[in-house]
Amino acid sequence: MKLLTHNMLSSRCIKGVSVGYPLKILAKNVKLINCDFDSEFTVRIIQKLDWNALWEAAESIGHIGDVPRNLSDVEEYEKNDEFLKKVHHIVLEVEVIEGELECPETGRKFPIEDGVPNMLLNEDEV
Template identity: 45%
Template sequence: MRLLTHNMLSCNIKGVTNGFPLIIEAEKVLEKPVDLNPDFLRNMFHKVEWKALVDAAKSLGYSELPESVDPAMLESPEFLHRFHHALLELHLEEGALVCPETGRKFPVNKGIPNMLLHEDEV
């Protein structure tokens, strides 16, 4: 699971009001090279919750993202490379996503998060 995906997921258990961002418990992390596409990154920049991305990247062992950002940084090749690496090349292969409010764990196996709810959570 890429951090791009993680940045879009939240806990949808009935009654949960603070289900984003999900906490990552990583067991296995992979780096999978992807061609850099600056236009894609510039378009996604405004859709990404930055603090959630920084925290998620740190939980996968990557701490090269700045804590705060400015759209002008999108002109920096170094920033684009770091943003690209965190967003698209880091993969949570095995582990869990944890709801910050309830502590419910959603397993991630072979890079696929299982976000299915139990009957009593709907």
């Protein structure tokens, strides 16, 4: 599971959960997968991300590097290739292969196997 995917996942579909975001990552196996850098794509994706959730997710699995906690700390990030490459790395090249996602409200854990999060609910959770 790429951190880009994680940034979009929520457990609010569980009965009684109002937000369910961001899910906590409990990683057992993290892999780096190289992919071509595209600065335009990275700029567009940054604009759609929940920056705090991304930063916390990357930090929790030990892959934040020196990316600033606040996006506002980076002047004209759209033109800063060094910064964009770091974000590209976090969003697209860091992949959780095995582990769990944990709902912040209920503690319900969803498995991640072979890089795929299983967010299926039990009947009593719907």
